[in-house]
Each structure stands twice: as structure tokens, then as C-alpha cells.
Amino acid sequence: MSEGVHTPRVLCVSRHRELALLRQRVLELSGFEVVRPETKRACLEALRSGRFDRLVICHSVSVDSAREITAEFKRRNPDSCVVAVLTSPWAYCPYPVDVHISGTDGPDTLVETVRNCEQQVQS
Numbered sequence: 280m281s282e283g284v285h286t287p288r289v290l291c292v293s294r295h296r297e298l299a300l301l302r303q304r305v306l307e308l309s310g311f312e313v314v315r316p317e318t319k320r321a322c323l324e325a326l327r328s329g330r331f332d333r334l335v336i337c338h339s340v341s342v343d344s345a346r347e348i349t350a351e352f353k354r355r356n357p358d359s360c361v362v363a364v365l366t367s368p369w370a371y372c373p374y375p376v377d378v379h380i381s382g383t384d385g386p387d388t389l390v391e392t393v394r395n396c397e398q399q400v401q402s
Contacts, residue, residue, distance in 0.1 A: 288330065289393060291315045292322050292348060293337035293364075298382070302335065302364075305386040306393060319344050326351050330359075333393050337364045338382065346374045360396030364389070 289311045293299035296317070303313045314331070316322040325331075326348075334352045336345055349361050353375075363376040372379050380392050 286310065286312045287332040287394075288312045288314065289333040289335055290322070290325060290331045290352065291335045291337075292340055292345075294339035295337065298337065298339075301386075302337075302389060305390060306335075309390045309394070311393065319348070322348055323351060326355055331356050332359050333396060334359070334361045335364060335389075335393060336361065336376070338366045338370070342373050349374055349376065362389075362392055362396060 287310075289306055291299055291302055291306065291313050293302070299315050303315045306313045311333075314325050314329075316325050331352065334349065334356075336348060340348070345363075352359070352361060360378065361376040363372045363374075363379040364382050365372060365379050366382060368381045368384070370381070378392055378396055380388055
């Protein structure tokens with residue numbers, strides 16, 4: 280990558296390792312740098328150690344953990360975007376996010392949503 284070009288950093292959080300690995304690979308192939316912590320502790324440590332452009336938080340994360348992680352993410356990265364991956368297009372997200380998609384929307388939607396998060400912010 281050439282100097283001066285910013286590679287967007289994504290923190291991808293999920294309790295389902297297989298889905299997290301697939302999401303990580305799809306995002307990496309699309310030009311993102313992805314950090315995929317395996318535990319909540321590792322996630323919070325990653326947040327403390329660096330800046331992120333996006334948080335992708337998946338439906339498998341407990342509501343309490345998701346609230347804690349998203350709050351810490353926004354505190355440390357106030358201008359960055361939170362994307363929730365929910366179980367269906369009709370699922371309710373019980374914690375604050377900027378954009379939500381369904382896991383059934385597929386990898387192209389994930390990539391486009393992560394890439395264009397600020398333009399897609401939902402109220």
C-alpha cells in the first residue's frame with residue numbers, strides 16, 4: 280500500500296468463531312485491516328491499545344457485553360461507526376449503533392455497509 284493511504288481498521292466482535300473468521304476474511308479481501316479478538320477481555324484490550332474506524336458487533340454477543348463494548352468503542356473512537364449484524368432484517372437492536380444489517384444479507388452488504396457506514400447512518 281502506498282504512503283499516505285489509510286487502511287481502515289475494523290474491530291470485529293462475535294462469539295461465533297467460524298462466522299467471525301469468515302467476516303474477517305471478507306473484510307480483509309476488501310481492503311480493511313481487521314482485528315478479531317477471541318474474548319471480551321481481548322476486545323477491551325484492543326480498544327485500549329489502538330484507534331479503530333469501525334466496530335462490527337454481531338448478534339452472538341450478549342446485550343450487556345455489546346453495550347459495554349460499543350460504549351467503550353465510541354468513547355475512544357467518537358467519530359467512528361458501529362455496525363450491528365443482527366439475526367434478521369426485522370430484529371431489534373437493544374444497544375446504540377450507527378447502522379444495522381442482517382447476517383442473512385450476505386458478505387457484499389457487510390462490505391458495503393462497513394465501507395460506507397457514515398453515509399448510511401440510521402436514526
